[in-house]
Amino acid sequence: MHLLIGVVASFLPQRYRSALSVSAPAAAISGVAQLLFCLGALIYRYFTFTNNRLFADMNVMQKAGQRGGEAVIMGSGLLLLMEYLIQPLTIVLCYFAFEGLVRLVAAIITQEIVPTLPLYLVLLQQQKLHAIRCERALGERIIDEVRFVESSPCGLRIASCRPKEGWNKLITVAYQDELYEVAAAQEGNPPRPFVYLLRRKPDHKVIRGIHHYDPTEALADVRRQEN
Numbered sequence: 668m669h670l671l672i673g674v675v676a677s678f679l680p681q682r683y684r685s686a687l688s689v690s691a692p693a694a695a696i697s698g699v700a701q702l703l704f705c706l707g708a709l710i711y712r713y714f715t716f717t718n719n720r721l722f723a724d725m726n727v728m729q730k731a732g733q734r735g736g737e738a739v740i741m742g743s744g745l746l747l748l749m750e751y752l753i754q755p756l757t758i759v760l761c762y763f764a765f766e767g768l769v770r771l772v773a774a775i776i777t778q779e780i781v782p783t784l785p786l787y788l789v790l791l792q793q794q795k796l797h798a799i800r801c802e803r804a805l806g807e808r809i810i811d812e813v814r815f816v817e818s819s820p821c822g823l824r825i826a827s828c829r830p831k832e833g834w835n836k837l838i839t840v841a842y843q844d845e846l847y848e849v850a851a852a853q854e855g856n857p858p859r860p861f862v863y864l865l866r867r868k869p870d871h872k873v874i875r876g877i878h879h880y881d882p883t884e885a886l887a888d889v890r891r892q893e894n
Contacts, residue, residue, distance in 0.1 A: 674700070677770075680782040680790045691778040698771030701783075705764035709757065716751050805829060806858050811882040813842075821850045821866045826859035829885045833878070840865055842880045848872070 673693030676684045751757055766784060773779040805828060812826040823842065825831075834840070840847045847865035855862035868874070881887070 670696075677774075677780050678783045678786060680787050681780075682790055683786070684780075689780055691774045691780065694780040695771055695774035698767045698769075698774055701767030702764055702771060703767075705760045705767060709760050709764065712757065712760070713748075713751055716754075717747055720747060720750075805860075808885050809858055811885060812859055813882050819864075821864035823847055823865040825863045825865065825880075825882075826855050827861045827863070827885055828859050830861045831863060833876075834863060837875055839868055839874045839877045840880050841877050846874065846877075 669688075670693055672687065673689045674697045676687045676689045677694040677697045752761075763783075770781045770783075773781045807828070809828050811828075814824045814826075816822060816824050834849050834852070836849055838849060840849065842865075846868040848868045849863055850866045851864045853862040853864065854860060
């Protein structure tokens with residue numbers, strides 16, 4: 668039962684199967700099953716498709732054979748195959764057969780669990796909708812409020828309408844020809860609920876990952892998203 672659950676769950680993206688323990692062998696089995704099922708469906712549909720078309724066009728094929736011989740019949744068979752390959756369902760089955768092969772190879776060679784593309788696209792759409800809801804919940808984007816606080820060990824206070832991704836104790840923030848490090852992060856009041864306290868970076872400390880800060884970068888972020 669555990670293996671069966673793993674086989675089914677291996678089709679899911681990591682976010683959906685995070686609570687489940689899915690092994691690479693289970694992913695390999697699901698890849699084999701997907702590949703064999705799609706190949707079987709392709710072969711079965713091909714014989715069904717050709718039988719239906721040949722039966723419907725029997726008189727035409729007989730006349731073509733009488734006039735042109737075997738060459739005409741072989742050419743008709745090639746055209747029939749091409750017609751089958753461009754059917755929408757045939758294209759879908761070909762893709763999922765190839766996807767099953769990719770998932771199988773990934774599970775065997777790299778021990779990677781590759782989800783199926785439709786569910787991965789669903790995840791991307793959900794993440795996009797979630798990002799839109801979070802963006803709306805945070806309110807309008809405005810310029811950061813920057814204050815110098817000389818009486819405090821933290822000489823710079825930055826209040827922003829959006830969180831600063833990657834701002835931690837390892838990053839160096841450059842602002843007005845000075846280098847700072849993040850001392851603390853606090854909750855502020857709307858419309859700038861994200862407050863960062865920065866202190867001047869000592870000369871003896873190693874400089875890592877310099878971020879050239881601009882108080883208008885929250886506005887620049889939304890312009891990049893729109894473009």
